[in-house]
Amino acid sequence: MDIHISRVHFPVTTLGPGKRIGIWLQGCTIHCKGCISMDTWQFNINKVPLNDLKQVLEVWLPQCDGITISGGEPFDQENALFELLEFLNSYKTNILVYSGFSFETLKEKELVQNGFIDVLISEPYNHTETQTKRLLGSDNQQVHFLTPLGKREFATYLEQPLEKELDIHITEETVWLAGIPINGMKEITQAGKDNNVDLSHSQAVTKTK
Template identity: 40%
Template sequence: MTAVSISRVHFPVTTLGPGRRVGVWFQGCSIRCPGCISADTWTPGRGMTTVEAVLDTLALWASGAEGLTVSGGEPFEQSEALSALLRGWRQLSPGGVLAFTGFEFDAVAPWLAANPGLIDAVMTGPYDRSAPQTTALRGSDNQKLHVMSALGAQFSAFDRPATIEDRRLDVMFDAEGGAWFAGIPAHGDFQRFRQGLKAEGHRVILSDQVGPSR
């Protein structure tokens, strides 16, 4: 059994790559980019489970999915679990794998070289809230898309200016009534969302307000 800390898994995700995708968010991130909309995924050690249990869930969705998107948190900080998860995915589905990391490419290149064929495209670089946000599939324009396989060529379609459609968000609700979003919002979208709900008399707490526990 391979231990892994997971924030959430979901299907379908339609805002982080082409088609209806399985999404896996790793829990734990030491990079902690200022302005990150996923501060709830920073603290390590939450959501402990096993890769095998995650794969059992993914197996329920694999036949209807067009690929897998891995994000976080920081997936490459659980490198052994990441490789085990992706090897298992390759047994479940021919769908392409897109991974997001806050590390620059040079930092993850050794893992990619040691695990050929597990990731088809990787988006690298930290979120920089001071940088422009004009390109699709990126929180900030400093982030770079690297195609790693022939199957990954499908992701090259996102090397283009972002449109309004690229800023759509998938909305999910958990058993406790909390809502969370998958996708890449435009700068200020969540602040406008909060202000709009407050104007209607609702109390809104976002993960970047709560912050991670230490």
């Protein structure tokens, strides 16, 4: 089976407790206004065999404190997501999955009920909402502890105050950020301007749902 991946990285320190493997899936049907990951919307690109991804993950899994799967929209590739989570579950580490679908839409799915996912963050990003909670882009989003492990690992973490924290990765051609920026990309682009750096980014400022 193939899977469409935007990016895979280890360690990520801003999307859950500890040093985590971050997996961003490619493709999203939801198109929230203000999305900061607009580069992950397009479908039918970045296709890799799931077995190749597993080989990459196998190197990191013994060292990681958990896994965060985001996107894109992970549930837009439900079969590949299922196989990926089935593989990851043999490693007994905690797994956080983001989805822009409502919990009402997701709650009957086998993947939400079978214990593969420890913590699910659901609901679309809403740029008109306040942003006061850790791991959430907007306060309408919901955290669901789907297993006792998820509650044990995340409950205290989520009670801590929201902080400005981002992982920054610099390659020869790009700078990319992991984490949930406060106030979208506005503060970051302004900070760049204040230092004579013009930052382009993929936040969806014009497209609507």
